[in-house]
Amino acid sequence: SYELTQPPSVSVSPGQTARITCSGDALPNQFAYWYQQKAGQAPVLIIYKDTERPSGIPERFSGSSSGTTVTLTISGVQAEDEADYYCQSADINVTYWVFGGGTKLSVL
């Protein structure tokens, strides 16, 4: 089965830049999507098609892609960014979807 691999945790100080990676064999051929889930809340889409940001999402959130790895970058991290972040993608036929294991971002 297809898998996406994320680091379990990332820690940064306020104002620093956080980078969260997501690796998967099909990522060169399929778009990735990123979701933010704060404690006790439903996930929220923050990046789609690798690099696009939905309206209402702060500019400090950005996405990039290189080969089998996509990266979520949060510039100037704020305390409110502390959350779990999940990448998502699909198989080559966009039939089966998968989430990465999630990365807990801690703002020290």
Added chain:
Amino acid sequence: EVQLVQSGAEAKKPGESLKISCKGSGYIFTDYWIGWVRQMPGKGLEWMGIFFPGDSDTIYNPSFQGQVTMSGDKSIDTAYLHWTSLKASDTAIYYCARRNLGSGWEPWGQGTLVTVSS
């Protein structure tokens, strides 16, 4: 406003059946796939499958095939997730989300907590 509203929390016993719902509003319900996602306590998101209300087409994650049934009633813009015999391991929060072609899954329902315990 595009919205998905899910049914309330459920407490069930092993072996019981259950159907939870996800009602869409603010858009043409039959034009978009609805995905279902499980989140077990303290764990990550798991894709269970997707359902197309327009023609009831369904694609299951093989890990969930035969364990749950996805269905819908397009007359009331509602999708369902159904279990015939719950297990303790079904205890989780279940989310529905609208799949937007090329632009990710958004919005998400608020989640339905299902607790299965004897």
